[in-house]
Amino acid sequence: MLLDWNDHRNELLGVVNKYAQLQPEFMKGLMKMDAGASEKGHLDAKTHELIALAVAITTRCDGCLSVHVKAAAKHGATREEIAEALAVAISLNTGAALTYTAHALDAFDALKSSKS
Template sequence: MTKNPRELLNEFMGGLQEVSKTNGEQVKAFMNLLGAAYKPGAVDTKTKELMSVAIAAYNRCEYCIVFHVYKALEAGATREEIMEAAMVAVAFGGGPSMAYSVSLLKASIDEFESDFKK
């Protein structure tokens, strides 16, 4: 059964909001770290998101995959760039990374790509 990428993304974002009620300091610190890490510098945000897609696929983190595919598309990455980043993960992670790349990662692109088409 294929998991719905939008439902996973919403579950993750809703979970952050819910946990913020009791652990706001920690969630805020995490979000500040993300903000600092993804701020454009020597490497632009799109490239950082593509790196994150590869890391997510390598680690087989479902929530990370859907979140960073969404953010990569938002940052202007194409389907081809995202899949190429995923294939780098496969070079390191083998079959498990391939399984997530051809299923949930691909489904995430399919689900979110139209959100950013002009």
């Protein structure tokens, strides 16, 4: 196992709670935004969590990963569903890297027109 994810999640939530004491109004706003994003509309709770988990992978947020894996499992996500959501995230990152190469090549080509 790479990390003790349960300990990691618990320690992280403890630190976040301490931060919330320092910035209560900010945290109220953040929690309101989170609640709004989590409201069931067209997507069910499991789908919300699979999306959140995919985003956690693309942003490389271990804390987000640990929280949303637990929530996804709570809402019935299987290991296979999680793996499929992660495959979408990996594919998106690969596509983003590929399309971002245009910026690198553009920067290189700009060197030709610059004297510095």
